[in-house]
Amino acid sequence: MDALTRRRMLMLAPLGLAAAAGGGFWGLLMRMQQGTYDPHTLPSMLVGKKLPSFSLPGQPPSSGFSSTDITAGGRPALVNFFASWCIPCIQEAPTLAQLREQQVPIWGIAYKDTIPATAGFLQQNGDPYVRVARDQGGQVAIDFGVYGVPETYLVDKDGVVRLRWAGGLSDDIVRDTLLPMLKSLA
Amino acid sequence: MSPELGHFALALAVAIAAAQAVLPLAGAHHRDARLMAAAPALAIGQLLALATSFGCLVWSAVIDDFSVFDVAENSSTNEPLIYKITGTWGNHEGSILLWCLILACCGAAVAAFGRNLPSALRARVIGVLGLVSAGFLLYALTVSNPFLRVWPPPLDGRNINPLLQDPGLAMHPPVLYAGYVGFAIPFAFAVAALIEGRVDAAWGRWVRPWALGAWCLLTSGIALGSWWAYYELGWGGFWFWDPVENASLLPWLTGTALLHSAIVVEKRDALKTWTVLLAIGTFSLSLCGTFMVRSGLLNSVHAFASDPTRGVFILVLLALVIGGSLLLFGLRAPQLAPSGVFAPISREGALVLNNVLLCSVAAVVFTGTLYPPFAALVFGATLSVGPPYFHLTVVPLLVPLFLAMSVGPVLPWKRADLLPGVLRLWWAAALAALVGIAAEAGLRNAFAAAGFAAATWLIVGAFAELTERVRLFRIPLAATWGRATAQPLAVWGAAIAHAGMGVTVAGIAGMALSASTIVSMHPGQAISFGGYDWALTGIHSQPGSNYTARVADLLVTRNGKQVALFHPSRRNFAREQQTISDTAIQTNLVRDLYTVMGDERDGQVVLRLHVNILAPWIWLGALIMAIGGALSLADRRLRVGAPARRRALLPVRVSSWTR
Numbered sequence: 039m040d041a042l043t044r045r046r047m048l049m050l051a052p053l054g055l056a057a058a059a060g061g062g063f064w065g066l067l068m069r070m071q072q073g074t075y076d077p078h079t080l081p082s083m084l085v086g087k088k089l090p091s092f093s094l095p096g097q098p099p100s101s102g103f104s105s106t107d108i109t110a111g112g113r114p115a116l117v118n119f120f121a122s123w124c125i126p127c128i129q130e131a132p133t134l135a136q137l138r139e140q141q142v143p144i145w146g147i148a149y150k151d152t153i154p155a156t157a158g159f160l161q162q163n164g165d166p167y168v169r170v171a172r173d174q175g176g177q178v179a180i181d182f183g184v185y186g187v188p189e190t191y192l193v194d195k196d197g198v199v200r201l202r203w204a205g206g207l208s209d210d211i212v213r214d215t216l217l218p219m220l221k222s223l224a
Numbered sequence: 225m226s227p228e229l230g231h232f233a234l235a236l237a238v239a240i241a242a243a244q245a246v247l248p249l250a251g252a253h254h255r256d257a258r259l260m261a262a263a264p265a266l267a268i269g270q271l272l273a274l275a276t277s278f279g280c281l282v283w284s285a286v287i288d289d290f291s292v293f294d295v296a297e298n299s300s301t302n303e304p305l306i307y308k309i310t311g312t313w314g315n316h317e318g319s320i321l322l323w324c325l326i327l328a329c330c331g332a333a334v335a336a337f338g339r340n341l342p343s344a345l346r347a348r349v350i351g352v353l354g355l356v357s358a359g360f361l362l363y364a365l366t367v368s369n370p371f372l373r374v375w376p377p378p379l380d381g382r383n384i385n386p387l388l389q390d391p392g393l394a395m396h397p398p399v400l401y402a403g404y405v406g407f408a409i410p411f412a413f414a415v416a417a418l419i420e421g422r423v424d425a426a427w428g429r430w431v432r433p434w435a436l437g438a439w440c441l442l443t444s445g446i447a448l449g450s451w452w453a454y455y456e457l458g459w460g461g462f463w464f465w466d467p468v469e470n471a472s473l474l475p476w477l478t479g480t481a482l483l484h485s486a487i488v489v490e491k492r493d494a495l496k497t498w499t500v501l502l503a504i505g506t507f508s509l510s511l512c513g514t515f516m517v518r519s520g521l522l523n524s525v526h527a528f529a530s531d532p533t534r535g536v537f538i539l540v541l542l543a544l545v546i547g548g549s550l551l552l553f554g555l556r557a558p559q560l561a562p563s564g565v566f567a568p569i570s571r572e573g574a575l576v577l578n579n580v581l582l583c584s585v586a587a588v589v590f591t592g593t594l595y596p597p598f599a600a601l602v603f604g605a606t607l608s609v610g611p612p613y614f615h616l617t618v619v620p621l622l623v624p625l626f627l628a629m630s631v632g633p634v635l636p637w638k639r640a641d642l643l644p645g646v647l648r649l650w651w652a653a654a655l656a657a658l659v660g661i662a663a664e665a666g667l668r669n670a671f672a673a674a675g676f677a678a679a680t681w682l683i684v685g686a687f688a689e690l691t692e693r694v695r696l697f698r699i700p701l702a703a704t705w706g707r708a709t710a711q712p713l714a715v716w717g718a719a720i721a722h723a724g725m726g727v728t729v730a731g732i733a734g735m736a737l738s739a740s741t742i743v744s745m746h747p748g749q750a751i752s753f754g755g756y757d758w759a760l761t762g763i764h765s766q767p768g769s770n771y772t773a774r775v776a777d778l779l780v781t782r783n784g785k786q787v788a789l790f791h792p793s794r795r796n797f798a799r800e801q802q803t804i805s806d807t808a809i810q811t812n813l814v815r816d817l818y819t820v821m822g823d824e825r826d827g828q829v830v831l832r833l834h835v836n837i838l839a840p841w842i843w844l845g846a847l848i849m850a851i852g853g854a855l856s857l858a859d860r861r862l863r864v865g866a867p868a869r870r871r872a873l874l875p876v877r878v879s880s881w882t883r
Binding site for chain 2: 042045046049050052053056057059060063064121123124125149150158161162176186187
């Protein structure tokens with residue numbers, strides 16, 4: 039390849055990159071319109087599988103918990119990843135509080151956050167959790183395949199993940215999806 | 225009546241824009257002087273038509289014409305007049321029309337101030353702007369028409385999103401859009417140069433003022449947005465790495481790179497292809513910024529204006545604009561004369577480093593913003609991106625960038641030795657180290673200490689070049705003053721803009737020292753926090769124009785002396801069933817006292833109290849950067865644009881005096 043051809047190829051590279059990006063966007067939009075792509079219901083490798091085993095330190099005053107603690111109750115439970123720096127987490131707080139009132143056990147994992155910030159978050163937005171653990175390094179989140187916070191996993195009484203919800207929970211989702219699933223699993 | 229007039233004016237603008245796209249480009253191709261001469265008139269004509277159209281939309285909102293769908297959705301009779309007006313661009317249709325109006329202003333600005341450009345280049349620039357205009361106007365006219373009617377009209381409108389009922393956000397979109405769209409002019413210059421097949425030093429000199437102007441507006445726009453997030457969202461932070469914020473940061477980063485690489489084109493006739501690519505890339509990122517917000521592809525707090533169905537039209541439009549210009553770049557750029565080689569240690573070498581680092585930061589932010597949806601598409605896999613990712617990846621890139629920011633300006637052009645340049649900065653480095661060590665010893669916060677050291681280095685280093693030029697303390701002060709006033713404004717502008725960055729860095733470092741607490745208090749209770757005594761004197765209700773508020777009265781004292789009286793409130797907008805916290809902030813430029821009211825329970829109220837150190841400096845620094853840019857711009861206009869006209873005016877003025 040001579041110098042000019044190489045130069046030509048190089049100068050066409052930005053177009054190639056932009057075309058690839060554009061094609062990707064196009065694919066996303068098409069799937070969004072067909073309703074097959076919804077950023078909230080990302081497919082999870084975990085659905086239908088055992089939840090990853092982990093053991094995390096607690097957010098004082100709560101003590102930490104491990105994956106076996108979640109299934110120890112013998113009934114379905116929710117695992118909720120949240121962070122104080124996340125705005126959708128504030129928006130879903132009232133919904134979580136309602137779930138708490140309906141006696142649904144929710145295990146909270148504070149994702150990449152500091153103790154004072156998490157404490158402030160819980161104080162302001164309420165603490166609906168059975169216990170709150172801290173995933174400072176984000177390792178457990180990686181095991182779960184967390185896409186962003188907030189994210190909620192429905193785990194049945196055998197410790198199998200049944201549902202993954204990426205993004206904030208709303209009353210609609212709880213009424214239409216979460217509660218029916220919880221009822222059928224109980 | 226006026227909606228029809230606006231609709232007609234919009235259609236007229238589409239037609240004029242089409243003519244503006246075709247006639248000058250054809251004229252420049254065939255060297256037809258008359259067709260080329262039509263360009264300025266068409267550009268100004270398009271602006272007049274669009275201004276009429278936009279004026280009609282605003283008027284419909286002012287007179288509460290709820291038969292217009294856009295007004296019915298985003299306004300109501302009991303809203304204050306200012307929000308009726310700003311509501312017209314607080315929604316999708318209106319904001320696109322505003323976007324087009326600003327683009328038309330760009331075309332008209334080139335028509336009005338570009339008289340010293342070669343006529344073919346000017347015709348092509350205006351033609352390219354017309355082409356972009358025509359596409360987006362067609363979008364506005366066909367799928368995003370703000371003048372659609374509803375029948376029967378509702379008795380009252382649905383009101384604007386309460387979060388948007390704020391003077392800061394009222395001004396934010398026009399300024400931000402002006403910054404976004406302003407980069408259309410460098411883009412048009414780049415495309416015109418590619419069509420002509422010639423990029424030279426003169427091109428660099430013409431394109432730089434426009435890039436600078438857009439950059440100043442974008443800087444102010446981003447700062448306004450960040451400031452709004454700080455006081456209106458009531459969350460105490462100033463930057464959330466939200467996709468919409470990142471979308472505005474990306475063109476700023478590449479635009480800053482463009483600003484600096486254009487200097488190299490102007491002074492050294494090098495880096496030409498790269499500068500052209502940056503000009504195309506910056507505008508492309510601006511377009512993507514608008515697109516990402518509008519399509520709802522990225523969910524965020526700003527998602528109120530999202531609509532996926534229109535995404536397809538926009539995507540095709542983007543493919544044409546971005547793909548077309550990059551195709552032209554791929555075909556034409558190899559023929560541009562390859563730029564000369566130069567020494568790595570030189571002013572232009574430092575500017576290249578600046579470009580590499582700025583573009584790396586942009587790439588990192590771009591990846592962090594777009595990777596989650598793309599990973600989901602390509603691998604079906606998932607990953608987490610949040611502030612931790614950005615802090616981990618951006619900060620290491622900023623360190624060399626800040627180092628180079630002070631070293632670059634003291635290096636001479638062509639070939640330099642690093643040592644003499646660095647020796648001229650020894651006192652800046654010493655001062656920075658001193659501040660860093662003192663801060664670490666006093667504050668015990670490594671991040672803040674490093675931040676203050678970097679800020680000192682940037683602020684002092686920014687003026688190192690200037691002190692050398694004015695020979696500070698080496699000649700009498702009066703002579704120094706004389707030299708200082710004789711320096712070109714561009715030198716002052718650059719120093720001030722770099723110092724502005726330092727001020728912003730100091731503000732961010734200060735924020736790391738901030739303290740906050742959440743307390744539940746009952747009236748009459750007082751607590752001590754952050755060196756202040758905070759007493760809740762009462763809670764009361766207060767009606768507003770279209771909301772009712774619960775207001776907490778908070779008296780802050782220090783050593784028994786009153787510091788501030790705060791009235792943070794929670795506004796309940798009954799119609800939207802939305803509650804918004806209205807923060808109360810008092811600043812003395814060194815620290816912000818920041819209060820947010822939370823829920824009330826059993827006669828107690830939850831209050832969030834912040835003592836934010838140096839917080840105002842973040843936006844002050846951005847403002848200083850924009851002022852530095854504007855100073856530099858003033859200089860450029862004197863040297864490049866105006867002289868021709870000044871000389872023409874001079875004899876007339878002299879003769880009138882002599883008479």
